[in-house]
Amino acid sequence: xxxxxxxxxxxxxxxxxxxxxxxxxxxxxxxxxxxxxxxxxxxxxxxxxxxxxxxxxxxxxxxxxxxxxxxxxxxxxxxxxxxxxxxxxxxxxxxxxxxxxxxxxxxxxxxxxxxxxxxxxxxxxxxxxxxxxxxxxxxxxxxxxxxxxxxxxxxxxxxxxxxxxxxxxxxxxxxxxxxxxxxxxxxxxxxxxxxxxxxxxxxxxxxxxxxxxxxxxxxxxxxxxxxxxxxxxxxxxxxxxxxxxxxxxxxxxxxxxxxxxxxxxxxxxxxxxxxxxxxxxxxxxxxxxxxxxxxxxxxxxxxxxxxxxxxxxxxxxxxxxxxxxxxxxxxxxxxxxxxxxxxxxxxxxxxxxxxxxxxxxxxxxxxxxxxxxxxxxxxxxxxxxxxxxxxxxxxxxxxxxxxxxxxxxxxxxxxxxxxxxxxxxxxxxxxxxxxxxxxxxxxxxxxxxxxxxxxxxxxxxxxxxxxxxxxxxxxxxxxxxxxxxxxx
Amino acid sequence: xxxxxxxxxxxxxxxxxxxxxxxxxxxxxxxxxxxxxxxxxxxxxxxxxxxxxxxxxxxxxxxxxxxxxxxxxxxxxxxxxxxxxxxxxxxxxxxxxxxxxxxxxxxxxxxxxxxxxxxxxxxxxxxxxxxxxxxxxxxxxxxxxxxxxxxxxxxxxxxxxxxxxxxxxxxxxxxxxxxxxxxxxxxxxxxxxxxxxxxxxxxxxxxxxxxxxxxxxxxxxxxxxxxxxxxxxxxxxxxxxxxxxxxxxxxxxxxxxxxxxxxxxxxxxxxxxxxxxxxxxxxxxxxxxxxxxxxxxxxxxxxxxxxxxxxxxxxxxxxxxxxxxxxxxxxxxxxxxxxxxxxxxxxxxxxxxxxxxxxxxxxxxxxxxxxxxxxxxxxxxxxxxxxxxxxxxxxxxxxxxxxxxxxxxxxxxxxxxxxxxxxxxxxxxxxxxxxxxxxxxxxxxxxxxxxxxxxxxx
Numbered sequence: 001x002x003x004x005x006x007x008x009x010x011x012x013x014x015x016x017x018x019x020x021x022x023x024x025x026x027x028x029x030x031x032x033x034x035x036x037x038x039x040x041x042x043x044x045x046x047x048x049x050x051x052x053x054x055x056x057x058x059x060x061x062x063x064x065x066x067x068x069x070x071x072x073x074x075x076x077x078x079x080x081x082x083x084x085x086x087x088x089x090x091x092x093x094x095x096x097x098x099x100x101x102x103x104x105x106x107x108x109x110x111x112x113x114x115x116x117x118x119x120x121x122x123x124x125x126x127x128x129x130x131x132x133x134x135x136x137x138x139x140x141x142x143x144x145x146x147x148x149x150x151x152x153x154x155x156x157x158x159x160x161x162x163x164x165x166x167x168x169x170x171x172x173x174x175x176x177x178x179x180x181x182x183x184x185x186x187x188x189x190x191x192x193x194x195x196x197x198x199x200x201x202x203x204x205x206x207x208x209x210x211x212x213x214x215x216x217x218x219x220x221x222x223x224x225x226x227x228x229x230x231x232x233x234x235x236x237x238x239x240x241x242x243x244x245x246x247x248x249x250x251x252x253x254x255x256x257x258x259x260x261x262x263x264x265x266x267x268x269x270x271x272x273x274x275x276x277x278x279x280x281x282x283x284x285x286x287x288x289x290x291x292x293x294x295x296x297x298x299x300x301x302x303x304x305x306x307x308x309x310x311x312x313x314x315x316x317x318x319x320x321x322x323x324x325x326x327x328x329x330x331x332x333x334x335x336x337x338x339x340x341x342x343x344x345x346x347x348x349x350x351x352x353x354x355x356x357x358x359x360x361x362x363x364x365x366x367x368x369x370x371x372x373x374x375x376x377x378x379x380x381x382x383x384x385x386x387x388x389x390x391x392x393x394x395x396x397x398x399x400x401x402x403x404x405x406x407x408x409x410x411x412x413x414x415x416x417x418x419x420x421x422x423x424x425x426x427x428x429x430x431x432x433x434x435x436x437x438x439x440x441x442x443x444x445x446x447x448x449x450x451x452x453x454x455x456x457x458x459x460x461x462x463x464x465x466x467x468x469x470x471x472x473x474x475x476x477x478x479x480x481x482x483x484x485x486x487x488x
Numbered sequence: 489x490x491x492x493x494x495x496x497x498x499x500x501x502x503x504x505x506x507x508x509x510x511x512x513x514x515x516x517x518x519x520x521x522x523x524x525x526x527x528x529x530x531x532x533x534x535x536x537x538x539x540x541x542x543x544x545x546x547x548x549x550x551x552x553x554x555x556x557x558x559x560x561x562x563x564x565x566x567x568x569x570x571x572x573x574x575x576x577x578x579x580x581x582x583x584x585x586x587x588x589x590x591x592x593x594x595x596x597x598x599x600x601x602x603x604x605x606x607x608x609x610x611x612x613x614x615x616x617x618x619x620x621x622x623x624x625x626x627x628x629x630x631x632x633x634x635x636x637x638x639x640x641x642x643x644x645x646x647x648x649x650x651x652x653x654x655x656x657x658x659x660x661x662x663x664x665x666x667x668x669x670x671x672x673x674x675x676x677x678x679x680x681x682x683x684x685x686x687x688x689x690x691x692x693x694x695x696x697x698x699x700x701x702x703x704x705x706x707x708x709x710x711x712x713x714x715x716x717x718x719x720x721x722x723x724x725x726x727x728x729x730x731x732x733x734x735x736x737x738x739x740x741x742x743x744x745x746x747x748x749x750x751x752x753x754x755x756x757x758x759x760x761x762x763x764x765x766x767x768x769x770x771x772x773x774x775x776x777x778x779x780x781x782x783x784x785x786x787x788x789x790x791x792x793x794x795x796x797x798x799x800x801x802x803x804x805x806x807x808x809x810x811x812x813x814x815x816x817x818x819x820x821x822x823x824x825x826x827x828x829x830x831x832x833x834x835x836x837x838x839x840x841x842x843x844x845x846x847x848x849x850x851x852x853x854x855x856x857x858x859x860x861x862x863x864x865x866x867x868x869x870x871x872x873x874x875x876x877x878x879x880x881x882x883x884x885x886x887x888x889x890x891x892x893x894x895x896x897x898x899x900x901x902x903x904x905x906x907x908x909x910x911x912x913x914x915x916x917x918x919x920x921x922x923x924x925x926x927x928x929x930x931x932x933x934x935x936x937x938x939x940x941x942x943x944x945x946x
Contacts, residue, residue: 084526092526097526103525104527104528202527202529206527208756210756236531237528237529239529239530239532240758317753320561321751325526325568325569325570327565329565330524330622341620370749377753
């Protein structure tokens with residue numbers, strides 16, 4: 001019985017809670033028991049928040065009894081280690097922030113709390129969200145619930161794995177180049193990256209400010225949509241947040257794909273290194289969408305090849321600046337025994353940052369240096385403009401773009417850690433959406449060799465409802481609802 | 489010259505923290521944003537943008553359609569984020585000018601940025617200090633940076649420029665611009681060249697200047713230092729030099745040979761600003777009359793000497809007082825004298841109506857100038873009109889000869905030596921007698937008293 005409670009959707013759980021068949025405390029207990037049984041294998045969580053879940057579940061039960069339950073009352077969530085939660089150790093997967101307890105809560109998280117969500121714990125991720133496998137976590141790698149020898153993807157691997165393993169009903173991740181969609185694909189769950197500006201970034205420990213967005217993981221499109229709608233909207237603490245109403249993401253999203261034109265970019269369809277099994281799953285998905293009434297059209301994103309290069313200039317450039325504050329002076333790790341301030345900086349950052357973070361800080365510092373700025377950063381920004389234009393052109397021919405989320409299924413742990421470039425290629429189909437600031441989702445679309453494959457749907461700016469509509473229609477037509485992994 | 493000015497705002501540049509005062513407890517005006525904690529974001533302060541735009545408009549600058557913030561990256565313990573949010577290649581305004589002493593000084597740009605925190609070292613310099621403390625009350629305080637072209641040719645001109653800038657900023661209400669409170673900091677860049685040469689020499693930049701006097705002295709010192717270097721055949725090194733108030737000299741702080749590469753790039757956390765044109769036009773039309781034109785008008789309308797105008801025109805409130813008192817019927821020259829001689833040094837302003845009344849009372853000899861001073865002080869303190877005060881104190885000046893003759897006779901009797909001296913030709917001895925008379929009768933009109941004494945003695 002209790003395990004069943006970890007398989008529920010928000011809608012079903014909310015119905016049971018309102019009927020009084022279960023309490024929020026029951027839901028929490030079921031999830032905590034499952035975590036106790038499975039997480040030693042999956043290792044999705046870095047730390048747990050029992051005080052929070054107790055308080056929030058009690059509050060949810062009280063509100064439910066009173067009959068004024070907010071929309072997520074009692075829903076157990078997990079939060080990626082880059083989102084600040086007041087009083088909860090938040091470290092961005094890094095040693096440098098060990099022990100840091102923020103005195104504030106990220107707006108997106110605070111809004112879910114206000115909507116009644118119950119926080120179970122903090123999930124593992126690549127250090128400062130830099131990576132595609134969660135192997136760059138300074139704590140331990142998270143494992144894919146469908147095959148414990150394989151990675152869950154990244155950087156939000158802990159959040160994806162938690163939802164896939166039934167350890168949380170929904171979770172939050174962040175997506176800078178694909179860090180929600182790619183692990184969602186590899187773990188067989190739904191993961192959504194909103195339009196840049198849809199969700200406030202306040203309280204998100206920044207990797208690359210112009211690319212980062214917070215988004216939900218869920219086991220079905222409805223849950224992702226409702227979660228997104230509740231955390232969206234203007235935040236006076238984030239000057240890049242939009243005043244568009246959160247609920248607009250739900251506009252018309254159940255209307256099906258009949259009559260919609262779905263573009264398949266040939267550069268994505270035939271992307272280098274795409275596995276035959278992934279391609280087959282995408283072909284099958286396109287067939288199902290066509291059956292459901294969509295028109296599949298060819299489109300082109302001609303600058304795709306340059307996207308990866310541009311991304312790996314812009315993101316490191318911003319990160320080199322964003323991570324400058326981790327200097328050991330005010331919080332986190334501090335090598336105070338250093339003989340002078342410069343040594344203190346160097347020692348703190350040498351010990352506190354892992355190899356991939358140091359690599360990107362160095363790349364970004366170089367790209368912004370005088371004499372190199374024009375050749376690298378400025379050039380990359382021009383490429384970014386061209387990529388945006390590619391999408392603008394494509395969306396003249398179609399309502400949404402569909403492709404694989406990742407060229408491959410989950411790969412074995414350790415198989416790419418020695419070759420950063422091969423790891424960077426994991427994001428080749430997703431990072432265009434970040435460079436252009438577009439909404440995108442990954443939904444499960446079958447398996448290849450028993451491992452999940454993700455279908456990516458990208459929409460025009462502020463077109464979350466279009467993306468969700470396609471994803472939901474596919475989910476319905478394919479009867480491919482995300483499964484909860486048995487794990488062991 | 490680069491001048492940093494703290495615009496008059498209630499809160500910091502990118503967060504809601506209050507602007508503290510010198511002497512507040514360290515780190516008492518800080519929050520997660522100005523502490524640079526992880527995950528926080530800057531939100532620009534509209535009042536600071538407005539003050540910067542007003543300043544730019546008052547300096548006749550062009551306001552570009554688009555402006556943006558940039559990050560200036562360097563690590564230092566007084567800079568919590570590891571970068572300062574400033575403006576690099578698209579400043580809020582460009583190409584203005586300020587008239588100083590009849591010459592136009594071109595303004596290159598006026599932009600907005602944030603201040604850093606303050607370090608307090610137990611020891612001399614950061615690397616030698618035993619302990620260093622960080623106070624972030626100033627971190628994130630808004631600053632306007634006003635950069636001039638190299639149009640200033642002497643320490644005098646530089647000081648005049650800074651003073652004129654302060655007057656302008658106060659007139660338009662953009663800043664209090666108190667140098668002593670750190671609300672205005674001048675950083676002159678100095679180079680010298682051979683007479684007739686067109687090329688600018690190697691420059692040094694001076695910091696730590698806390699007053700107009702220090703500005704003047706630092707420049708004089710630096711010019712002399714550079715002159716001696718060049719005359720002895722040594723080069724001037726491009727560097728930042730600090731002014732030591734204690735030693736009255738500049739010292740090398742940072743050589744530009746090891747100049748930091750600030751890796752400027754657009755601040756991704758703040759979208760580029762598209763400045764609303766109607767808003768800018770509203771700000772422009774709401775500007776008060778600026779000090780330069782006003783000074784010109786006052787000289788033209790009232791024929792005042794430039795020395796008076798230098799005082800009255802340097803402060804909007806004084807100029808308002810002057811015009812108000814004149815409008816209330818007092819003679820311009822006398823009003824100017826009272827403002828320059830009494831009001832400005834005291835720093836306490838009467839109402840224009842009261843000043844006009846006072847000036848008239850003195851001018852028509854109803855009270856003495858001495859009594860006028862006392863009445864002014866009392867009027868400023870109590871707000872009562874000079875006429876009321878005069879009536880209450882019986883201050884009326886006595887000019888009636890008959891009344892004065894009685895006292896004069898007594899004074900002559902009491903001062904036989906002075907009277908004898910006067911009679912024997914030492915005419916200045918009469919002053920002793922006049923003084924005794926005004927001691928006995930403060931409201932006596934000095935001039936009439938002198939006449940009466942002379943008549944009795946002769």
